[in-house]
Amino acid sequence: MAKYLFYLPRFHTNVVPWVRLLRQAGHQPAVHVSYEGPTEDRNSLVPVAVAPSSFFKRNEKSPPIDRVPSFRAVWRGMANERPDVVIVRGISRALSRVALICALFQRRRIVIYDQEDVVPERFSTWLRRAVFRSLGIPHITTRLPIGPLKRTFGEAIPVPFANPWVSVSGFRDEYAGVAILMVAKYRRRKGHSALIAALARLKDEFDFRVTLCGEEASPEDVAFCGEICRQSEVLGISDRVVIRNNVPHKDMRHLYVAHDIFILPSLNEPAAVSPIEAAWSGCAVLVSSDTGTRGYVPPGRAFDFDARDPIDVARCLAGAMDSPDSLRRMKDACLNHIRSVADDPLIIDKFEILAGVK
Known part of the structure; x- marks a missing residue:
């Protein structure tokens, strides 16, 4: 059994099937977020909202997804969860950066999750991945390779989005077209x-x-x-x-x-x-x-x-x-x-x- 802790600046329904699969396999996943969004699926997963910093409270014009989290809240939340691996969504948002810093100081296993190509065309993406890989921090991506892969130091591990449905019900109506x-x-x-x-x-x-x-x-x-x-x-x-x-x-x-x-x-x-x-x-x-x-x-x-x-x-x-x-x-x-x-x-x-x- 392993404990997984996801840090997502914005909670999105696409993480729910991952959580379901991990639970079914006997693991313990948790999701901490800055922003939940109004239309996402919370029937089987209620994410933990990370408290904003006092700085954000004084600057509420910032979009919710960019809110600066309380460093203390992230640190304590991670320490309480005691995850075997911390999965951080990118490094461009404030929550992701603070979670990355906390995970480094707490000596957690870290994975960075992005949605770029497995082998990126953009040099900036390739360089970012290569730098973190040299530090022992891999990237995963939800994109899948198309055709044979050319191995490079800046590639990510493809981890597909999971089947969103436990079962599919419904019917095709009588429309003839x-x-x-x-x-x-x-x-x-x-x-x-x-x-x-x-x-x-x-x-x-x-x-x-x-x-x-x-x-x-x-x-x-x-x-x-x-x-x-x-x-x-x-x-x-x-x-x-x-x-x-x-x-x-x-x-x-x-x-x-x-x-x-x-x-x-x-x-x-x-x-x-x-x-x-x-x-x-x-x-x-x-x-x-x-x-x-x-x-x-x-x-x-x-x-x-x-x-x-x-x-x-x-x-x-x-x-x-x-x-x-x-x-x-x-x-x-x-x-x-x-x-x-x-x-x-x-x-x-x-x-x-x-x-x-x-």
Whole structure:
């Protein structure tokens, strides 16, 4: 049995499956955070909120994720948890840096977790990893390699995101066409506009319905959602667009199961979890070629596209909708692929090696 302590500036649902797996394997994980976020899943995990420093209390204009933690709170929290390994999310945020310092002085085993490529293209990432590796501190990344790896001193250990569902329930309704789903916050880089433009090109050739699932947490979100609705009306597909906003995470698996295709035409996406949730739910998953979680989807142009080009997005969608047989093959390929790269025993093995129990 090992004790794992995660330090995350922002609590995100993607850590919950890791915690579940570690508990099932008999380990003791804990999560300490600066900021919890309003829509994350706390049904099976309640993170510990680290108290801010008195300096932060006097400077509350800082974003919550950047709040400076109380050094004493971090030190005592770590000492009380007595972890075998401390996993720090990056080194750019105040909580991560303070946790790293405390772990060094307490002589804990340390791992730095980022969402960069296994073998990074950016020299700054390579250099950071190489420096810490020389100090005996490895990096892990949630990105998976695509193709053969070229070994370098600046590479990270790939540790996949885990299966988010204990079980998948729900059903595909009686809609005769192809049900398409996009799950993303209302941000321009997510690619809503490119998706609507791509679907407009396919409206006369295929029978489909698209569900846009987002988060309306601010007036800007509401305005952007309205903008997308107006675009779909201008392009003549408003009758095929369904808006589902602010869906609780506990209900998301029902939404995935009710759809055939999941698509995320996002630009510069570091590590989207929604394609992983969709693949585990049996969807055919289509993603932009540069997304950080591209490795969780089968290789080949049938499953990816250039998110800057609505014509290429349309090409990828058309391939999936070409026939019921091709759609079924793509669904099976996505589920089989993610089982091969992110199965539970593989992930547990990686974490046990990190903690020194293997």
